[in-house]
Every structure is written in structure tokens, then in C-alpha cells.
Amino acid sequence: MTSLDDLPLRADLRGSEPYGAPQLLDGIQLNVNENSYGVPESVQRRISSEIEKTLSNLHRYPDREFIELRELLAGFLGYDLELAQIWAANGSNEILQQLHQAFGGPGRLAISFGPTYSMYPVIAKGTLTDYKELPREEGFTLSASYVVEQIKANNPSIVILCNPNNPTGTAIELDVVEAAYEATEGILIVDEAYAEFSDSESAISLLHNRPRLVISRTMSKAFAFAGVRLGYMAADPAVIDAMRLVRLPYHLSSLTQAAARAAVRESETMLSNVREISVQRERVAEELKKLDLVVYPSKSNFLLVGGFSNPRAVFDYLLSNGLIVRKTTIDSALRITIGTEEENNRLLELMPSAITSLD
Ligand SMILES: Cc1ncc(COP(=O)(O)O)c(C=O)c1O
Numbered sequence: 001m002t003s004l005d006d007l008p009l010r011a012d013l014r015g016s017e018p019y020g021a022p023q024l025l026d027g028i029q030l031n032v033n034e035n036s037y038g039v040p041e042s043v044q045r046r047i048s049s050e051i052e053k054t055l056s057n058l059h060r061y062p063d064r065e066f067i068e069l070r071e072l073l074a075g076f077l078g079y080d081l082e083l084a085q086i087w088a089a090n091g092s093n094e095i096l097q098q099l100h101q102a103f104g105g106p107g108r109l110a111i112s113f114g115p116t117y118s119m120y121p122v123i124a125k126g127t128l129t130d131y132k133e134l135p136r137e138e139g140f141t142l143s144a145s146y147v148v149e150q151i152k153a154n155n156p157s158i159v160i161l162c163n164p165n166n167p168t169g170t171a172i173e174l175d176v177v178e179a180a181y182e183a184t185e186g187i188l189i190v191d192e193a194y195a196e197f198s199d200s201e202s203a204i205s206l207l208h209n210r211p212r213l214v215i216s217r218t219m220s221k222a223f224a225f226a227g228v229r230l231g232y233m234a235a236d237p238a239v240i241d242a243m244r245l246v247r248l249p250y251h252l253s254s255l256t257q258a259a260a261r262a263a264v265r266e267s268e269t270m271l272s273n274v275r276e277i278s279v280q281r282e283r284v285a286e287e288l289k290k291l292d293l294v295v296y297p298s299k300s301n302f303l304l305v306g307g308f309s310n311p312r313a314v315f316d317y318l319l320s321n322g323l324i325v326r327k328t329t330i331d332s333a334l335r336i337t338i339g340t341e342e343e344n345n346r347l348l349e350l351m352p353s354a355i356t357s358l359d
Pocket of ligand 1: 032033090091092093094117162165166191193217218219220226229230231
């Protein structure tokens with residue numbers, strides 16, 4: 001049988017592992033930070049009818065500039081954003097990839113502050129961009145002075161600040177973003193995949209007169225739309241022009257555009273469970289603390305939970321009971337997505353035995 005070693009694979013890809021969060025297609029999925037409440041039925045109908053309208057035209061390429069969707073996204077985000085400042089792609093992973101294609105590449109460095117999103121190094125590698133994950137400060141926080149110091153020491157072409165941060169849930173203040181922007185001559189990406197769950201101001205408020213600032217968003221999390229693959233960003237129109245240089249033509253299918261248009265038009269309904277998820281997050285956090293676990297403050301739809309003497313065994317115990325959470329690279333910790341009330345109840349019911357019988 002042929003293996004990767006037999007193929008003329010790029011030398012720098014030899015020995016690499018693909019991204020591979022285990023998928024549990026049946027059962028309680030608290031491992032990839034989706035919104036377990038799903039798409040409300042009324043919106044499902046709107047999506048169906050918007051998609052149906054495209055069917056007679058599927059022999060044509062889609063609108064390459066996805067004008068209508070960008071207009072809707074600009075209106076949804078607010079801050080007086082215009083169409084020319086908005087871009088979208090198949091998930092914010094593709095947004096990040098296009099940014100690296102345009103602003104990274106051979107001889108250029110991207111930095112982030114870890115532990116953070118595990119796809120950053122994968123995207124850097126795929127685009128031949130050097131990558132450095134610098135450690136966060138005490139309790140996974142980041143101060144403006146530390147970020148500035150690291151930017152000056154490393155001279156990156158791309159700086160990624162994940163806010164709130166995955167997998168820790170930590171939020172940063174906008175003064176860190178402002179200071180990072182002043183310190184770098186590169187592109188500053190603020191990855192706001194989980195912003196809707198946070199009560200902090202979005203970095204979009206800083207866009208004016210900051211042409212190297214990019215705010216990346218996704219419909220995969222709060223919007224309960226992970227299956228559609230729709231990520232988007234706000235930036236200076238010149239950055240959007242840079243994206244046009246690297247995107248594949250017609251990268252957003254007519255079906256994706258139609259589904260996303262309907263979802264953005266119904267954003268209020270789509271986001272109606274966000275508050276409930278935050279309430280559930282605080283409830284789950286309090287209950288887990290009663291089990292003597294360490295729960296880090298989170299502004300996201302997940303919790304980083306430490307204090308397990310054997311997180312792998314806890315993961316296995318939960319999985320054997322039909323519930324999947326996420327292993328992390330952080331010692332003695334697991335990352336747990338906040339699900340529906342029933343799903344969270346099941347987690348809380350299983351956790352004491354998971355800890356006492358196996359930990
Ligand atoms: C911080 C962060 N950014 C980006 C993404 C990518 O999401 P998507 O490609 O579904 O938009 C994720 C997904 O988990 C994430 O956690």
C-alpha cells in the first residue's frame with residue numbers, strides 16, 4: 001500500500017499531522033464549540049426558500065463578489081461599515097488562510113499567543129509562513145506591554161490575537177489591540193470567532209484609520225451555522241483587494257451565499273440562544289467548581305477546566321457514556337463546550353463518577 005513517504009510530498013509537510021478533532025456523529029457533542037441549539041425552524045424555512053430561488057441558476061457561476069451577502073454582513077456588524085470593508089469565505093479558517101497567502105509566505109513570520117487556536121500553525125505551514133506561538137502571561141492573560149515587547153522582539157508580518165481566546169476563554173481589552181497595532185508594521189488579525197458570547201467591545205470599533213487591522217468573524221459558533229462554512233471579516237478596502245489576489249474564483253458557492261443571506265437577515269432569531277448559552281456557561285462553571293475543578297474565566301461558549309489528575313481517563317469515561325469533550329495541550333485540563341441545558345445536565349451528572357472512578 002502506498003504511504004505518504006512514497007509520495008513526492010513537500011519536504012516540510014513530512015511528519016505533519018492533519019487537523020483531527022475526533023468527531024462523534026451520535027451523542028452529545030461538546031468538543032468543537034458549536035451552538036447545540038441549532039438553527040430555529042422558522043429560519044430553516046427562510047433558508048430553504050432562499051436556496052430554492054438559486055436552483056434554476058445553478059448552471060451559472062455564483063456572484064464572485066457576493067455583493068448582496070457583503071451588504072447584509074456590513075449592516076449586521078454595524079459601526080457604519082460599508083460593503084467595500086467586508087469579505088467572506090468558507091469558514092473563518094479560509095479567511096485566515098487567505099490572509100496568510102496575501103501577507104505571509106516564505107521568509108515571513110506569523111505570531112500568536114498560546115495556548116491558542118490549533119489551526120494557526122497549520123494555516124501558517126500550508127502557506128509556507130514561519131510561525132511562533134509565544135506564551136501567554138499568568139492565568140492566560142495578555143497585557144499591552146507584554147504583547148508590544150514580543151512584537152518588537154520578533155518583527156512579525158502577521159500578529160494574531162484570538163479574542164476571546166480558544167481554548168482558554170480569556171478576553172483581552174481593546175488597549176492590547178491598540179498597542180499591538182502601534183507596535184507592528186505587519187497585519188494585525190483579531191480573531192473574534194466567539195465575540196458574540198462576550199460583552200466586550202469588538203475591535204471593529206478600532207478600524208477607522210487602521211488599514212492593517214483585520215477582524216475575523218464566523219457564523220460557525222453563535223450563529224449555529226457551522227455546517228454552512230461561512231466566515232467573514234471587516235478591514236480596510238485595500239485589505240479586501242489583497243484577498244482578491246489570492247482567493248480562488250467563485251470561492252463562495254451560490255448555495256452558501258443563499259443560506260448565509262437568509263441567516264444574516266434572520267440574525268436576531270439565529271442569535272437568540274446566545275444569552276442562554278452564557279447563563280448556562282456560568283451555571284456549569286459554578287457546578288464544576290464544586291467538584292474542586294479549576295474553571296478559568298470564559299467569555300466564550302466553552303470552558304477550560306483544569307485540575308484533573310487524569311484528563312485522558314475523564315475524556316474516555318465521558319466518551320464511553322456518549323458525550324465528547326476536547327483534550328487540550330494544557331496539563332490536567334479539558335475544554336468543554338456549553339451545550340443545551342439538557343446536555344449540560346448530562347455532563348454534570350457524569351462528571352463526579354468520571355473524576356472519582358477513574359481520575
Ligand atoms: C478561534 C477560532 N477561530 C477560527 C475558527 C474557525 O472556524 P470556522 O472555520 O468554522 O469559521 C475556530 C473554530 O473552532 C476558532 O476556534
